[in-house]
Structures are given as structure tokens and as C-alpha cells.
Amino acid sequence: MQKFFKYDEIALNKAGQLAPAQIKDIHQATNPTIWLAGGGILIAIVVCFGGLFSMMGADLGGMMGIAQLVVGGSLLFALWRGGRLFLLRMNLQKGPIQSAEGEITFQPESMTDPARYIATTNDGKKLHTIGLAGVGVFLPEGRYRFFYLNAQNWFLSAEPLSSEAEIKQNLTNRLLETLGLDQDALLRARQMAQSGQATVHEGPVTFRTSEERDYSYPDPNSPLAVNHTYHCKVGNFEFQLSSNAIAAILPELPYRLYTAPDLLVMEPA
Incomplete structure (x- = not known):
């Protein structure tokens, strides 16, 4: 832990000091460059197309007026957004x-x-x-x-402020709850492993997500109509978990799985 x-x-x-990694996070999250660069790119595109059409002798009176409004509005938004990020960065760094x-x-x-x-x-x-x-x-x-x-x-x-034992027990309890299990299920799985009736797998949990749209949903185009399946793996054992269980799993922490042959239960290793 x-x-x-x-x-x-x-x-x-x-x-009262920020760690180097924290300063790096602040700089990355409040970087205004992309907004300013986007505004510059938009201006360059309009200028290039304007020059091209002018060379072709096209009448751009109305189009250029619209383009100027679009570019002006986009540039103002980019400057506003970039300025807000810059001010946020300054406020964060000064504490x-x-x-x-x-x-x-x-x-x-x-x-x-x-x-x-x-x-x-x-x-x-x-x-x-x-x-x-x-x-x-x-x-x-x-x-x-x-x-x-x-x-x-x-x-x-x-x-x-909680002890390491309390924190580990909290994590175990939360994981069991998201799996719809309890401490008795964990104890039975441990006993089965000791008697050779269950296999133990240990390691960090890796997973990938697949999506499937539910066309029986009232609005099939709604994000709520998309069902996510979480395909997990510990060592050579593959299994599926709910989104709640995935959220309860902390990255990089090793877990212990009990299988016979399907997943019985899991706990922090």
C-alpha cells in the first residue's frame, strides 16, 4: 500500500512547496499553446484561400466579410481561453x-x-x-x-491517517461489494486454494474496453445506449468485470484472484 x-x-x-511532478502536471494541464496555435492556423488558412481566390479573380467581397467575422471570433476565443489558462497556471503556482x-x-x-x-x-x-x-x-x-x-x-x-491494515481492508471490502460478494466468499476461496480446489493468480489488472450499441434502447444514438464490456487479465487468466468493479481497482496494485475455473473472488495481494 x-x-x-x-x-x-x-x-x-x-x-508549502510544489513537487517537480506536480509543477509538470500544472504546466501540462494549463498549456495555452494549443489555443493560440489553433487561432494562428485558422488565420493562415483564411489568408491562403483568400490569396488563392484573389489570384483566380474571384469576387470575395461578401465571403471575406464572413471570413473576417469567423476568424475574428475564433481568434478572440483562442486568446480568451489561452489567457484564462495562463492566469490559472499563475494562480496555481503561487499557491x-x-x-x-x-x-x-x-x-x-x-x-x-x-x-x-x-x-x-x-x-x-x-x-x-x-x-x-x-x-x-x-x-x-x-x-x-x-x-x-x-x-x-x-x-x-x-x-x-488510517492504518495500512485499515486501508487494505477498506479496499478489499469495496472490491467484494462491487463483485456482489462478501467476506465469507473470500474465506471459502482461500480455503479452496489451500486444498488445491482453486487456482491462484497474482499480478496487476490490465483491461481493454469494447462497446456494443443497444438498439432496443428508446434512443439508440444516445450515449446511454452504448454497453461497455471490460475485458480484464491477470497473468494468463482472462475475465470480465462491471464498470463499478473496474473503478474500484487501483492501477499498478497487484491483485490475487481465485479461480475454479471461473473467477470466484479477488482481493488486493
Whole structure:
């Protein structure tokens, strides 16, 4: 579990400093270049086409007026968007870094929101990875001391206040719940493995997603009409999981699967 907690970054955040990786994340997420470059490319395209049609002797009076409006509006939007990103970057870099105790909980999938882990301070402030509202954190449930930036509730790091045993048990319980199982199922699987009735697979979970449109849905073109299947793999064993179970699995953490021959249950290794 210790691999989840970047204690070097936590130490810097405690001292009121951003870690190099955090500065890099801020720069990448608030890069205004693409907006300014897009505006420049649009201007270049209009100028090129305008020059081409002029050489051909075409009457561009009306078209050029429309083109100027389009280019002007696009350029203003690009400058506005790029300026906002630049100001956000400055605000994030100057801080100050805030800290507050709180809790990470798991939010199951709903009609409007995907399943994810959510970091919430004791006063109800929700923190977001890379400042993106609706994006969860990749840490297991438990009590934490959070370090964050006020701008967009930008999550930086979390120092665990719960014990490692509590955090691992929280993760196990959450995974069992998303699989529709309980501790008894896990105990039975362990006993079957000890007696040679079940096979154990260990390793990180990799997965790919396939989509299939449900044409019986009232609006087949709606995103809600798309069914996602998550094809998972641990070692040489392949299986499928629900979106809730996928969201409960934390990346890079090794898991232990019990199979006989289908998947019986899984837990953090």
C-alpha cells in the first residue's frame, strides 16, 4: 500500500512547496499553446484561400466579410481561453498550498456520474485530480490529510491517517461489494486454494474496453445506449468485470484472484 503515497511530495507540500511532478502536471494541464496555435492556423488558412481566390479573380467581397467575422471570433476565443489558462497556471503556482483532513470514499456509478473514488475534506470540499471537476483520485478509501490548491480544488497529495491494515481492508471490502460478494466468499476461496480446489493468480489488472450499441434502447444514438464490456487479465487468466468493479481497482496494485475455473473472488495481494 505504501507505493500509493508519495511521501517525498507530501513532505514538500507540508513545507508549502510544489513537487517537480506536480509543477509538470500544472504546466501540462494549463498549456495555452494549443489555443493560440489553433487561432494562428485558422488565420493562415483564411489568408491562403483568400490569396488563392484573389489570384483566380474571384469576387470575395461578401465571403471575406464572413471570413473576417469567423476568424475574428475564433481568434478572440483562442486568446480568451489561452489567457484564462495562463492566469490559472499563475494562480496555481503561487499557491498557497492548503491542507485539511478528510476522507476518501467510493461513489458507485449512477445515471449521471461514473464510479470513482472521491476526496472530500471535513468541511465538504471535493478535491479533483489535476483540477478537473468530476475526476476522482486514485487512492483507496480511508482517512487522510489532504494537500491541495484552492484554484479548482486542485488535489496535490494525501497523507494517510488510517492504518495500512485499515486501508487494505477498506479496499478489499469495496472490491467484494462491487463483485456482489462478501467476506465469507473470500474465506471459502482461500480455503479452496489451500486444498488445491482453486487456482491462484497474482499480478496487476490490465483491461481493454469494447462497446456494443443497444438498439432496443428508446434512443439508440444516445450515449446511454452504448454497453461497455471490460475485458480484464491477470497473468494468463482472462475475465470480465462491471464498470463499478473496474473503478474500484487501483492501477499498478497487484491483485490475487481465485479461480475454479471461473473467477470466484479477488482481493488486493
